[in-house]
Amino acid sequence: MSQWALPPKLHSTTEGGPICFHCDHSIGSKDGLIPRYTDSHACVRCISSLTEGRLALDVHKIEKKYRRRFLEFWSFVEIRGPEECWPWRGKYHSRSNSSYFAMPRHWGSGRQYSAPRCAVWFTWGDIGRLPIKAVCGDNNCCNPLHLRVKGVPHFFHNRHLQTVDLEFSSNKLTHETQLFLETTHDKDPKRFKKIQAANRMWIDFRLAADGPLSPSIIKEKNKN
Ligand SMILES: [Zn+2]
Ligand SMILES: [Zn+2]
Numbered sequence: 001m002s003q004w005a006l007p008p009k010l011h012s013t014t015e016g017g018p019i020c021f022h023c024d025h026s027i028g029s030k031d032g033l034i035p036r037y038t039d040s041h042a043c044v045r046c047i048s049s050l051t052e053g054r055l056a057l058d059v060h061k062i063e064k065k066y067r068r069r070f071l072e073f074w075s076f077v078e079i080r081g082p083e084e085c086w087p088w089r090g091k092y093h094s095r096s097n098s099s100y101f102a103m104p105r106h107w108g109s110g111r112q113y114s115a116p117r118c119a120v121w122f123t124w125g126d127i128g129r130l131p132i133k134a135v136c137g138d139n140n141c142c143n144p145l146h147l148r149v150k151g152v153p154h155f156f157h158n159r160h161l162q163t164v165d166l167e168f169s170s171n172k173l174t175h176e177t178q179l180f181l182e183t184t185h186d187k188d189p190k191r192f193k194k195i196q197a198a199n200r201m202w203i204d205f206r207l208a209a210d211g212p213l214s215p216s217i218i219k220e221k222n223k224n
Pocket of ligand 2: 084085086134136137138141142143146
């Protein structure tokens with residue numbers, strides 16, 4: 001998928017747009033709209049948190065209507081240690097071997113986006129269609145620390161803190177996606193079948209795992 005080309009006067013105007021994934025950003029919005037940049041459609045507040053180097057990986061910080069999507073997305077990410085690559089275990093386009101996840105957005109007719117782009121939206125923030133780059137060189141990697149957003153200042157000076165926090169929050173997220181899969185399996189078998197259809201082996205493996213997965217368990221599993 002080719003990325004959006006940065007215009008010369010990026011982010012010079014804003015307009016009201018639909019709420020972003022992060023629930024703090026719609027607080028105080030009286031008309032149900034939030035400020036977004038006209039060209040990239042990025043949420044203005046998400047861009048400022050990116051500038052400050054803030055990173056979120058917490059389902060409770062996600063807008064209610066997006067929580068199920070959020071958990072479904074992370075159910076397909078092999079969440080490993082903060083320094084490692086996080087492989088995408090969901091769907092791939094067979095010809096280009098590029099990952100995708102269904103996520104319609106308000107600015108265009110595209111109904112699916114690459115997994116790393118969704119990972120950026122759910123962690124660093126709703127950067128709209130700003131181009132992204134995987135610094136590890138793996139274009140399907142979903143580790144937010146391996147993903148950079150182009151066109152805006154993106155500070156990593158507190159990277160050490162983020163790593164500490166990421167270790168904690170990614171364990172929590174693994175647990176939350178586990179609960180999500182179990183609940184969907186029990187309460188909504190139809191939806192569960194749909195989720196399972198994307199990668200049956202992976203979902204069955206996730207369900208069979210007792211408690212949160214640790215990166216070492218996954219490594220063991222990969223060896224077999
Ligand atoms: Zn936002
Ligand atoms: Zn990576």
